[in-house]
Amino acid sequence: MKKMMQRDSTWAGIFLLPNLICFLLFVLIPIVSAFVLSFMQWDMLSTPKFIGFDNYIRLFTQDEIFIQVLVNTLIFTACSVPMVIIASLLIAMALNQQILGKKFYRVLIFLPVISSNVVVSVMWKWLLVPDYGFVNYFLSWFGIAGPNWLTDANWSMFSIIFVFVWKNIGYYMLIFLAGLQGIPNSYYEAVEMDGGNAWHKFRNITIPLLSPTTFFVTVMVVIGSFQVFDIVMLMTEGGPGRSTSVMVHYLYQQAFRYFDMGYATAISYILFIIVLILTFLQFRFNKSENWSS
Amino acid sequence: MSKKKQREILWHLPLHLILIPVSLCIVLPFILMCATSFKEAGEIFTYPPQIFGKVFTFENYDWLFNKVTFLQYFMNSLKIAVIVTIGQLFTSSLAGYVFAKLKFKGRDKLFFLYLATLMVPAHVTLIPNFIIFKMLGLVDTHTALILPGLATAFGTFLMRQFFITMPDELSEAAKIDGCSQFGIFSRIFLPLSKPALATLGIFVFNGSWTDYLNPLVFIISPEKVTLTVGVASLQGTYATNWGVLMAGLTISVLPVLILFFAAQDFFVKGIVMTGMKA
Numbered sequence: 001m002k003k004m005m006q007r008d009s010t011w012a013g014i015f016l017l018p019n020l021i022c023f024l025l026f027v028l029i030p031i032v033s034a035f036v037l038s039f040m041q042w043d044m045l046s047t048p049k050f051i052g053f054d055n056y057i058r059l060f061t062q063d064e065i066f067i068q069v070l071v072n073t074l075i076f077t078a079c080s081v082p083m084v085i086i087a088s089l090l091i092a093m094a095l096n097q098q099i100l101g102k103k104f105y106r107v108l109i110f111l112p113v114i115s116s117n118v119v120v121s122v123m124w125k126w127l128l129v130p131d132y133g134f135v136n137y138f139l140s141w142f143g144i145a146g147p148n149w150l151t152d153a154n155w156s157m158f159s160i161i162f163v164f165v166w167k168n169i170g171y172y173m174l175i176f177l178a179g180l181q182g183i184p185n186s187y188y189e190a191v192e193m194d195g196g197n198a199w200h201k202f203r204n205i206t207i208p209l210l211s212p213t214t215f216f217v218t219v220m221v222v223i224g225s226f227q228v229f230d231i232v233m234l235m236t237e238g239g240p241g242r243s244t245s246v247m248v249h250y251l252y253q254q255a256f257r258y259f260d261m262g263y264a265t266a267i268s269y270i271l272f273i274i275v276l277i278l279t280f281l282q283f284r285f286n287k288s289e290n291w292s293s
Numbered sequence: 294m295s296k297k298k299q300r301e302i303l304w305h306l307p308l309h310l311i312l313i314p315v316s317l318c319i320v321l322p323f324i325l326m327c328a329t330s331f332k333e334a335g336e337i338f339t340y341p342p343q344i345f346g347k348v349f350t351f352e353n354y355d356w357l358f359n360k361v362t363f364l365q366y367f368m369n370s371l372k373i374a375v376i377v378t379i380g381q382l383f384t385s386s387l388a389g390y391v392f393a394k395l396k397f398k399g400r401d402k403l404f405f406l407y408l409a410t411l412m413v414p415a416h417v418t419l420i421p422n423f424i425i426f427k428m429l430g431l432v433d434t435h436t437a438l439i440l441p442g443l444a445t446a447f448g449t450f451l452m453r454q455f456f457i458t459m460p461d462e463l464s465e466a467a468k469i470d471g472c473s474q475f476g477i478f479s480r481i482f483l484p485l486s487k488p489a490l491a492t493l494g495i496f497v498f499n500g501s502w503t504d505y506l507n508p509l510v511f512i513i514s515p516e517k518v519t520l521t522v523g524v525a526s527l528q529g530t531y532a533t534n535w536g537v538l539m540a541g542l543t544i545s546v547l548p549v550l551i552l553f554f555a556a557q558d559f560f561v562k563g564i565v566m567t568g569m570k571a
Contacts, residue, residue, distance in 0.1 A: 008395045016388050020444075031410065034417050037420070091311075100309075114552075118522075124322065132342055166318075175564065255420050271416060272413060
């Protein structure tokens with residue numbers, strides 16, 4: 001038996017090697033070096049200088065732009081999360097019925113998920129053109145004069161949020177659908193027997209039994225929202241002004257425009273800490289759920 | 294038709310009244326994109342805008358392939374996506390098998406380390422990777438896009454979860470027959486893991502094909518750019534040529550669309566699997 005285990009570890013070593021090398025070189029070592037780098041000042045030309053917590057202090061006390069970027073990111077998250085959840089849950093509930101064309105609807109709503117952010121962003125940028133775009137033309141049917149969606153600072157954030165929600169509904173709809181299919185039909189039948197209506201079913205069965213899925217989706221959308229970049233970069237480049245600049249966009253500018261590498265990695269670590277806290281909450285929630293059931 | 298069935302259909306009517314506008318809001322932009330790519334340049338700026346142009350023309354596509362190095366972008370994306378997909382299937386299936394079926398000291402600790410990195414945002418590793426590639430002189434090469442994609446914690450995790458559901462008895466008989474570990478893996482487990490490989494393969498291919506940030510950061514030369522960055526760059530240089538842009542978008546959406554229709558179930562399964570991992 002011992003000999004077999006030894007033979008196993010030799011094979012394990014050989015099998016693991018290619019994966020492990022890549023993992024070490026491009027994941028693990030970079031994570032550690034990013035942490036170290038976040039305590040340094042480095043422009044990739046001079047020698048790196050250790051500056052302690054200065055990058056983090058600068059971010060929160062001296063950099064007004066970062067505070068604005070942080071607020072933008074929070075607004076983006078606070079708006080997009082409920083919109084994604086409500087829309088994808090409603091669609092999932094409708095598609096969980098035995099209705100005609102169920103598969104067809106599902107395929108259509110999934111289309112934006114498989115499309116790249118480039119396709120989605122450029123397409124919407126064109127649809128949102130103020131003078132001859134389809135969106136403002138459509139609104140004109142109802143006598144509404146549509147704004148300059150992407151170049152008016154009052155509307156730019158809203159437009160970005162809309163495109164993000166539009167792109168992501170299909171993905172979370174599928175996860176909700178899987179969660180809904182895990183609820184036994186007999187529960188609903190029991191409510192029916194007691195004379196309950198659709199609202200009772202939703203309130204007393206769907207919501208409580210779906211809550212682990214809902215919580216998971218919430219955490220995933222929050223994490224995704226904090227990391228939004230492509231759509232912003234492609235549609236507004238953070239503008240007009242700084243109205244749509246979010247954390248990753250600012251990180252990108254600091255790293256690859258100004259080559260302030262230490263500062264940029266400090267931003268990436270703040271992002272990491274936020275994600276870490278959210279993931280931890282998710283674990284805790286799941287545990288307490290399992291405990292109670 | 295039974296009473297219950299009739300009532301059900303009636304009750305489904307409001308559902309359709311919600312689902313039809315929602316799907317229209319999702320599909321119409323794609324239809325408009327595709328239709329506009331076949332319009333003449335002059336017709337794109339007319340007001341009110343028309344869904345279909347009066348003339349059906351390929352001039353936008355012609356422009357893309359003859360005036361821009363669009364085919365080059367396409368081939369670059371394809372090359373990178375194919376290499377990354379094959380590489381990751383190779384490394385992930387081997388490592389996933391190890392973590393699921395082979396016993397050695399420290400295995401679970403190592404696997405936990407893999408798992409822990411799953412929650413690290415990609416932007417954390419982006420900057421150090423850029424610095425490493427800069428030092429190695431690999432910035433502005435496709436190698437910089439391929440190497441980090443060859444093995445990921447996500448792929449390893451996915452394959453491990455699949456192999457762990459397979460019974461150990463499968464390998465026992467082979468072991469008694471004197472089959473080596475490699476033989477057991479390649480002749481017994483690998484052929485059985487085709488569905489998992491297909492799911493992972495689709496995910497990796499789609500991820501690489503639609504990636505925007507990495508090529509934006511790592512590639513400088515226009516001829517080495519991938520499709521996503523290439524198409525996006527058309528809007529800077531030819532700000533008003535929406536017809537050409539829509540043609541570029543239509544072509545770039547085609548491969549994943551074909552992949553999706555060919556392997557819809559694997560897409561869905563993959564999402565549900567990753568969605569339920571927690």
